[in-house]
Amino acid sequence: MARSILPEGATILIKAITMLTSPWVLAGLSCYSVGMVLWLFALRHVDLSLAYPFVAMSFVVVTIMAVVFLGETLAPARIAGLSMIVLGLSVMALWG
Missing domain, CATH: 1.20.5 (Single alpha-helices involved in coiled-coils or other helix-helix interfaces)
Known part of the structure; x- marks a missing residue:
């Protein structure tokens, strides 16, 4: 060598x-x-107390990207969890 x-x-x-x-x-x-x-x-x-929870949207975006680009499958429990994140953020955005 x-x-x-x-x-x-x-x-x-x-x-x-x-x-x-x-x-x-x-x-x-x-x-x-x-x-x-x-x-x-x-x-x-925007106040930090309102803006920071929207960091949780990264979980939703990453999951969608994994399904679209990597062909991952979603279990019903994961769909339910992601739906709760979106619902919670929607409540905060509308009434927070």
């Missing part, structure tokens, strides 16, 4: 740089940044 001229730690650094410059990682960081800006914008206009 041929020895590399790079120091042993350099290969880890090269792997880290390669991962961080991956288009998927950059797209993920961009989405996270946009989400953070939108969250801060929302907090300027």
Whole structure:
């Protein structure tokens, strides 16, 4: 096996740089940044006690994406739980 001229730690650094410059990682960081800006914008206009429960919508969105893109199936208990999240958030939005 041929020895590399790079120091042993350099290969880890090269792997880290390669991962961080991956288009998927950059797209993920961009989405996270946009989400953070939108969250801060929302907090300027809505009380935290009303806005924060809407973070639970991520459970609903992720489940829908998993069904659509990954072909996952939904058990009746999961559908009931997601329905309760949506119902609770609707009540908060209308009368909160």
